Amino acid sequence: MTQRARVEWAPEMLRYDFGTGHPMAPDRLALTIGLADALGLLEHVDLVRAGIADDALLTTVHEPAYVAAVRRAADEGVRDEARGLGTADDPLFPSMHEASARVVQGTVDAALAVWRGECEHAVNITGGMHHAMPGAASGFCVYNDVAVAIHALLAQGAERVAYVDLDAHHGDGVQAVFWDDPRVLTVSVHESGRALFPGTGDPHETGGSAAPGSAVNLPLPSGAGDVGWLRAVDAVVPAVLRAFEPQVLVTQHGCDAHGLDPLSNLRVSVDAQRLAAQRLHDLAHELTGGRWLATGGGGYAIIDVVPRAWTHLIAVAAHRPIDPATPVPEAWRERVAAEYGREGPRLMTDGATPTFRSWGSGFDPSDDVDRAIRATRAMSFPLLGLDVDHD
DSSP states (O other): OBSSEEEEOOGGGGGOOOOTTOSSOTHHHHHHHHHHHHTTGGGGEEEEOOOOOOHHHHTTTSOHHHHHHHHHHHHHOOOBGGGTBTSSSSOOOTTHHHHHHHHHHHHHHHHHHHHTTSBSEEEETTOOOTTOBTTBOBTTBSSOHHHHHHHHHHHTTOSOEEEEEOSSSOOHHHHHHTTTOTTEEEEEEEEOTTTSTTOOOOTTOOOOTTSTTSEEEEEEOTTOHHHHHHHHHHHHHHHHHHHHOOSEEEEEOOOTTBTTOTTOOOOBOHHHHHHHHHHHHHHHHHHSTTOEEEEOOOOOOTTTTHHHHHHHHHHHHTTOOOOTTOBOOHHHHHHHHHHHSSOOOSBSSOSOOOOOOOGGGOOOTTOHHHHHHHHHHHHHTGGGTOOSSOO
């Protein structure tokens, strides 16, 4: 096994583009790879160019009629709003099928490379399209690359795959695909559906009748901040992963929980997101022999947040963590000024010191975050053989 991390990347990834004014601008990907390059990280990873997933692969998760509808949308501009194609969230674009299928192939290739021992860790920042359903696009997601990749791992013999989603929005599509599959644990820490799309992810969503306890959902109140968000992640994620004993860890690092993100309200810093990525990396080494696939996801502060958050993610996967106090390279900042007419961030930190109280310090029933954590533990922990009060 090579110790070098694998990063799926090609300029063609930028063709996943809903058009001017859409929040999911491909610029965020180009700026991330540019920042990672400027910091010298790309010298220490294997960049791999993904191909385009064929229909046989896509239909392991997606309905054939839906894949055909995506092709028609791309080739002929045929809207199909019943399948989420041509809506305000998912407007049509000419390369819709090809670009989406390339994201899928990248995540699948990365997952199988980890499983086969060709690399220890792999990253696809273009992936993490967790809202796409088997028969419909949803929430800026056309094909669910993560679900297809997990299915591919199972087909290759994996018996237990854990998926952890840290996006501000509930990972509803991945949960739906594996709702009744006891081989897959889906864990989502997100802003409450009462405040945010897609409106799901309540603690009582714990898996289907064939897989009780296979879904763990922790909806947080708006404004949780670093202290609340990190406390929530720490109070649930390590315990359920250890109980499940996965062979592979797949994670989604949507960075839209950040305080500058225009589409959410959790107010989490880049520093806290970096710490969470490091924690998941460490759990992969503890539980899966290091078999870890990390993907991107949401994130709509395309200059100030996404490039730094996902560059830190790549750095963690490459075992070359970046000191948060590191200055952002001047060449990258000059690019931002030239292309966007504004200044970019000066440091790889928000200036935050991410700290939190562990759950073992005690439950505060007057605290909104603690009540949310307690609700999730009460619903999910017994199903996984865990004590609600103790890990």
